[in-house]
Amino acid sequence: MTTFIQATIAGLSLASIYALLALGFVIIYKAMQVVSFAHPAVMLFGAYMVSWFAVERELGFITAVILGAVAAGFLGWLSERLVISPMIGKPLFSIAILTIGLDIVIRTPINNLIGLDIRGVGAPWGFNSWTVGGAVLPHRSVAMIVTAVVITALLMLFFRYTRVGLAMRATAIDQEVALAQGIDVRRIFALAWMMAGAMAAVAGMFAASDLAGLTQSSYIVGIKALPAIVVGGLDSINGAIVGALVIGLAEAYTATYQSGAAPWLGSNFSQVVPYVVLLAVLLVKPHGLFGSAEVERV
Amino acid sequence: MKGRPSLFTRYESDSAMLPTTTQRVWLVVGLIIVAGAAIWLPRDWLILIATSFIASVGVIGLNLVTGYAGQVSLGHAFFLGVGAYAGAAFGGEATDGLIGFGLDILIWVPLAGLTAAVIGAAIAPIAARLKGLYLAFLTLGLVFLGEHIFREWDSITGGPGVGRKPGILTLGGWRFDIDGQIGGYAVTREQQIYWLAFIVLIIMALAAKNIVRSRIGRAFAAVRDRDIAAEVMGIDLTRYKVLAFAVSSFYAGVAGSLLFTITGFVNPASFNLLLSFTYIAMVVIGGAASITGSIMGATFLTLLPRIIDGVGGVLPFLEVSSQGMMSTSQLERIVFGALIIAFLIFEPRGLNGIWLRLRTYWKAWPFSY
Numbered sequence: 001m002t003t004f005i006q007a008t009i010a011g012l013s014l015a016s017i018y019a020l021l022a023l024g025f026v027i028i029y030k031a032m033q034v035v036s037f038a039h040p041a042v043m044l045f046g047a048y049m050v051s052w053f054a055v056e057r058e059l060g061f062i063t064a065v066i067l068g069a070v071a072a073g074f075l076g077w078l079s080e081r082l083v084i085s086p087m088i089g090k091p092l093f094s095i096a097i098l099t100i101g102l103d104i105v106i107r108t109p110i111n112n113l114i115g116l117d118i119r120g121v122g123a124p125w126g127f128n129s130w131t132v133g134g135a136v137l138p139h140r141s142v143a144m145i146v147t148a149v150v151i152t153a154l155l156m157l158f159f160r161y162t163r164v165g166l167a168m169r170a171t172a173i174d175q176e177v178a179l180a181q182g183i184d185v186r187r188i189f190a191l192a193w194m195m196a197g198a199m200a201a202v203a204g205m206f207a208a209s210d211l212a213g214l215t216q217s218s219y220i221v222g223i224k225a226l227p228a229i230v231v232g233g234l235d236s237i238n239g240a241i242v243g244a245l246v247i248g249l250a251e252a253y254t255a256t257y258q259s260g261a262a263p264w265l266g267s268n269f270s271q272v273v274p275y276v277v278l279l280a281v282l283l284v285k286p287h288g289l290f291g292s293a294e295v296e297r298v
Numbered sequence: 299m300k301g302r303p304s305l306f307t308r309y310e311s312d313s314a315m316l317p318t319t320t321q322r323v324w325l326v327v328g329l330i331i332v333a334g335a336a337i338w339l340p341r342d343w344l345i346l347i348a349t350s351f352i353a354s355v356g357v358i359g360l361n362l363v364t365g366y367a368g369q370v371s372l373g374h375a376f377f378l379g380v381g382a383y384a385g386a387a388f389g390g391e392a393t394d395g396l397i398g399f400g401l402d403i404l405i406w407v408p409l410a411g412l413t414a415a416v417i418g419a420a421i422a423p424i425a426a427r428l429k430g431l432y433l434a435f436l437t438l439g440l441v442f443l444g445e446h447i448f449r450e451w452d453s454i455t456g457g458p459g460v461g462r463k464p465g466i467l468t469l470g471g472w473r474f475d476i477d478g479q480i481g482g483y484a485v486t487r488e489q490q491i492y493w494l495a496f497i498v499l500i501i502m503a504l505a506a507k508n509i510v511r512s513r514i515g516r517a518f519a520a521v522r523d524r525d526i527a528a529e530v531m532g533i534d535l536t537r538y539k540v541l542a543f544a545v546s547s548f549y550a551g552v553a554g555s556l557l558f559t560i561t562g563f564v565n566p567a568s569f570n571l572l573l574s575f576t577y578i579a580m581v582v583i584g585g586a587a588s589i590t591g592s593i594m595g596a597t598f599l600t601l602l603p604r605i606i607d608g609v610g611g612v613l614p615f616l617e618v619s620s621q622g623m624m625s626t627s628q629l630e631r632i633v634f635g636a637l638i639i640a641f642l643i644f645e646p647r648g649l650n651g652i653w654l655r656l657r658t659y660w661k662a663w664p665f666s667y
Binding site: 035083086087090092093094096097098100101102103104105108109111112223226227230234265266267268269271272274275276278279282283286287288294 | 370424427428429430431432434435436438439440442443445446449450571575578579582628631632634635636637638639642643646
């Protein structure tokens with residue numbers, strides 16, 4: 001039982017990272033029907049900036065996270081302005097492939113900056129933990145889960161109750177009609193990329209706050225958030241959260257139980273479980289669990 | 299119709315591979331030049347160009363499924379891997395725990411292609427249900443699963459860090475991978491591999507060209523342009539999507555099986571997402587839905603590192619040591635990414651599009667309008 005609780009805690013921590021990333025993906029997708037393969041690179045950039053502000057500039061952790069989020073948001077905005085907006089109206093695949101190019105352009109210099117040293121992000125919770133009824137509850141997990149829940153709740157409130165949130169929802173439903181209502185759609189696009197970038201920075205910071213620290217392969221975490229949005233359905237905010245939970249928990253349970261239950265699957269199988277879940281879900285539901293099916297008219 | 303080469307009165311001549319005599323002559327001349335170049339090209343260039351020939355085969359495969367049939371596949375690296383290991387298993391040596399049958403090249407290269415095609419066809423029915431980006435994600439998942447399988451299946455792949463040798467290039471006792479003599483002339487290993495790769499490319503490119511100008515190719519294009527309209531016209535969507543994946547995987551399998559015979563070593567870590575991205579980039583930069591473009595894209599991106607190396611000495615911010623702002627390999631990556639972006643924004647038809655535009659311009663010169 002303790003093992004199970006332990007695995008659940010680990011799964012929820014992972015899910016909180018995936019949720020922050022998945023929400024970014026979905027916000028961008030809903031705004032302009034683009035899936036940004038550059039999102040993991042933006043995440044890496046954000047995490048690097050947090051690490052730089054916190055460890056090298058010694059600005060204090062909270063300030064560093066805010067500055068890192070702003071920097072990543074700015075990068076998101078910049079990439080939207082420079083390379084995505086000229087492509088509006090082009091086929092979706094072209095834009096998706098374009099973001100692959102963007103990913104390579106962003107990630108290469110960041111990898112160069114990260115280098116091979118181990119970098120922390122200066123997280124104040126360190127590696128301490130509480131023990132609750134036999135189960136170890138790391139401070140890091142608590143911080144991650146609480147932050148993810150708070151950000152998600154704020155996001156929901158923002159979409160529900162603010163004018164800008166309403167404008168974003170309107171744009172997601174129909175860009176032209178939104179434009180006709182006086183909504184500056186281009187500004188909504190930019191805002192979507194900024195919000196996604198900022199959340200990715202927080203997610204990246206969390207991903208890099210474990211024992212391994214910020215490395216070039218922290219990028220993998222960002223790629224693993226893709227199954228989360230596909231499982232949930234590309235255009236569903238709630239789906240993104242459910243997808244993140246499914247993927248995070250599946251990964252953590254596999255990491256805990258697979259070596260005992262099915263060792264023939266090989267070591268590190270948990271790392272590819274997100275993709276197994278992805279295949280399984282797409283096999284049954286081609287539009288994810290909560291994605292809206294395309295309406296076909298002849 | 300002498301003197302009016304662009305006037306076609308029959309469908310056959312309109313869809314002919316080489317409609318004019320000039321094109322036929324130039325093709326033959328070009329083939330002879332490329333084949334003959336092997337005699338005086340230095341070794342490293344031979345290797346590079348042979349690699350680009352084999353990469354071209356893989357890119358043609360990806361272009362068939364993505365460019366012609368419109369099904370975006372990020373899983374090409376997986377099929378290349380399947381081909382590489384099927385080739386290694388059928389054509390390689392059996393050594394310490396590794397499976398290998400040491401067959402003839404005429405058998406193991408097609409077998410590698412077939413293995414990949416069968417796996418492609420097995421996955422295709424799932425893929426055929428999916429549309430657009432969901433398909434891209436499915437194939438992306440395939441790459442990661444494939445990487446895991448390649449890492450774990452030691453008896454085929456040798457495992458991570460160890461790897462194995464690819465299939466042996468032996469044809470009826472003749473070895474392409476050791477220096478030999480043809481009719482008294484000494485030929486190096488590199489020259490033989492170059493010619494072998496060239497012949498494979500010619501065969502595969504001709505086959506692809508014929509596929510795309512047949513009923514199948516027209517069905518692919520119809521599915522790509524508007525799947526509902528294609529269905530209304532009586533095209534069986536699932537059948538053609540499965541066919542597209544199978545053919546594409548066959549090409550990937552053949553390319554994968556040969557790609558590593560040049561370096562003589564297959565590493566399970568090679569078949570990652572970046573490899574898929576590279577092939578997608580070759581399609582985009584070369585020109586989607588074009589066989590010539592596929593070859594151009596593959597050649598250009600394979601030679602790109604070499605070009606940058608050449609330019610690298612001139613650029614002040616580059617340094618070979620770690621003191622410089624970035625190394626040439628990093629610059630190479632950035633140029634590679636920037637090229638994808640630039641081509642998609644400014645020239646979506648790729649290098650082939652540029653070539654066609656140039657040709658049309660000079661055809662009508664000086665009346666370019």
